[in-house]
Amino acid sequence: MRRSLFTTPRIAASDITPPERYLSRRALLAGGVGLAAAHTLGAGMQSAFAETGDALAALRNEAFSVTERPTSFEDVSSYNNFYEFGTGKNDPARYAVKLRTRPWSVTVSGAAEITGTYTLEDMLKPHPLEERVYRLRCVEAWSMVIPWIGFPLGDLLKRFKPTSKAKYVIFKTLKDMGQMRGQREPVLDWPYTEGLRMDEAMHPLALLAVGMYGRVLPNQDGAPLRLVVPWKYGFKSIKSIVSIQFADRAPRTAWAIAAPEEYGFYANVNPAVDHPRWSQASERRIGDGLFAQRHPTLPFNGYASDVASLYSGMDLRRNF
């Protein structure tokens, strides 16, 4: 049975920011930025529906942000692994202009009380946006620091009332070789599929992003809706999502299908477990330049105190 989710926006009292906190946040903001942010909060994310590259303001959630200097927008939007547009790092920036992100819809299916296909607007409407500065660690041993704009994945998943059978969430990227020229080659098993265990997906650090650097996501960075799981290697953070499915079993994910001995389902950032062909002990930070030292890679990409408990008792060497 399908219930209408979106006719009446239901907001739990606990979800409403207490005015004193709201005001204290606003007090931190300077001039125009404050106005833009207030507008975002008040206007129900109108700007999230804007086109790629448009301004998109959101308050920074300092508690969920690192203090490291963000990588330049130019680098983050020109150096991408998004094989749907080609395997070269510059291919996505060159070819993702063909991706049409409006209109966009997302299908929710599987072990949940509420399922169906929803427009992007319906998906985003109830969620206030916030900015979070996260580290991103690619499995290829480079890293970035990115100010994402989005909302917690768990908040969205809860709206669909997953049943007790829902042990995993499976995400899929659009499959359309007309728009995604990289899909003409069988480099990966299209559509790109990723997944999280339910407790990972409900973790407050797991973010659904619609923007970065105060703008709507560029297509090459996964517009219009992408996952950001900062304690896992970048390939877990699936881009341009069209399907969310609740399942009782772990999916076979794109990179685990392509090279099971090299990429696992968990893919937690772990300096102690090397990729078979290179060390994961350190990383090169994009933007540091030609002569910079490598950074030591941190367990769970520096988020160990938040997420390590999710994996207590697990052999992380086997569950890489």
Added chain:
Amino acid sequence: MTASAFRIGRFTLGADPVAALLHGCGHWALNFLIITLCMTPLRDLSGSTLPLRLRRMFGLFVLFYAVLHLLVYLILDQDGKLGVLWQDIIKRPYITIGMLALLLLVPLAATSTRWAQRRLGRRWVRLHRLVYLIAVLGVCHYWWQVKKDVTEPRQYAIALALLLGYRLWKQRRGLIRFSAAPFARLRAALLAGFRSWPSQCKDR
């Protein structure tokens, strides 16, 4: 910001300049290796000795770019940590064979002079057949480190297979050389060679 720091006109090393230099040097070492191996067939096709006179220079370019490739890896990518390089050599087969290929280039470069050629005589020819092994190791080194898309290493492998196959075929035919110099065939060979030429950097 970073990209512009390494910009010369329209040329830029992009967001990851270390990877760009690393892959660039590796590609050019392989490119010159293939070019070097083209010289004998070119001589056979054209009848001119020019290709053989250029061969030494191209061969030395292979070593030049291979050494740069190693230095970029050691100094820029791995912060000059020899211990890390050593661990890579003993733990990671693709680095082991890459390093082996580089080491094998050294005796070839050392004996590339006219004097050494005269001195070694027949043995020189035998020694320099090592280039075939080096080429196979070099292409394997590339193929093995690519994450998924093997389009480019495959192009090198095909070029190498053709060049080695040509030599086997020639051996079978009893070292018969083409008598004439058919210009059209030469041009076709050149064009085919360039068409299969990979140039972009991909993957790690």
